[in-house]
Amino acid sequence: MSDSKTQHRIRVALVDDQTMIRQSLGYVIQMQSDMEVIGEASDGEEAVELISSITPDVVLMDVQMPKKSGIQATKEIVMKHPEIKVLILTTFDNHNYVVEGIRAGAVGYMLKDADSQEMLDLIRRAYQGEALFHTVTAAKALAEVLHTQFSQPEPPTDKPLLLDDLTERELDVLQQIAYGFRNDQIAQNLFISEGTVKTHVHRILHKMGVEDRTQAVAKALRHRLVK
Structure with a gap:
């Protein structure tokens, strides 16, 4: 941020x-x-x-x-x-x-x-x-809404984002963000520290080229990275 x-x-x-x-x-x-x-x-x-x-x-x-x-x-x-x-x-x-x-x-x-x-x-x-x-x-x-958008995503208009661009753990965190969980809840759900979650979120935003979590979820939906 x-x-x-x-x-x-x-x-x-x-x-x-x-x-x-x-x-x-x-x-x-x-x-x-x-x-x-x-x-x-x-x-x-x-x-x-x-x-x-x-x-x-x-x-x-x-x-x-x-x-x-x-x-x-x-x-x-x-x-x-x-x-x-x-x-x-x-x-x-x-x-x-x-x-x-x-x-x-x-x-x-x-x-x-x-x-x-x-x-x-x-x-x-x-x-x-x-x-x-x-x-x-x-x-x-x-x-x-997430299910509808995942089933019928809009064609991406930005640079293609591949699964390989994000690590498996980053994808896990991204999915949790899409569900609307806070950092402390993500930490509890994934059995990691809140500090580690913050690090993952920072890297996710950087790799996806977005400014905040809302933009990350929107882009993830377009590229079928979350369910």
């Missing part, structure tokens, strides 16, 4: 049609030394215009909003600004929302009743490039 990601505050944008929700989230975020709220929008249409002008690092995006849904807004934002991480924010643990959010390019899914520490942790981890779909419904939806 680039050291620059630890040298400035995480820039967060809030998108929700309920003023009270935006105020509550904003209050908690503004209390943190490593993040700040740089903009708010009350509907999807406004969000697309706002995000293009302020380019935040992370967006908390409500699903059901007037004028344009959070899913459509996410799709448009990610297409224009693939470096921006969008976390879907909703009241219900809904399978369809998760599937649509993943396909739109969201990197995570958060329930509105999550406690403040969990929310802050998700923002920080999304910023670092992790995929965050950890409710039971979200896990099943992610598996469905």
Whole structure:
């Protein structure tokens, strides 16, 4: 990871049609030394215009909003600004929302009743490039999307990536990343130290020519490196 990601505050944008929700989230975020709220929008249409002008690092995006849904807004934002991480924010643990959010390019899914520490942790981890779909419904939806993309991958448009480019252990770690596991969980699953996992992740990103874990998974799917 680039050291620059630890040298400035995480820039967060809030998108929700309920003023009270935006105020509550904003209050908690503004209390943190490593993040700040740089903009708010009350509907999807406004969000697309706002995000293009302020380019935040992370967006908390409500699903059901007037004028344009959070899913459509996410799709448009990610297409224009693939470096921006969008976390879907909703009241219900809904399978369809998760599937649509993943396909739109969201990197995570958060329930509105999550406690403040969990929310802050998700923002920080999304910023670092992790995929965050950890409710039971979200896990099943992610598996469905991964299966569909693995069965019918898009033709690679970048330099061919061969299995030989990654070691067997690096492929194991890459598969774990695709499942959405954190470094400590990967270490436990593969019976290796967390420091070793970090080393493997660094090498994987370097070999694949990507900046973060989300891009690594997307490229791995295109090249059939993960299931």
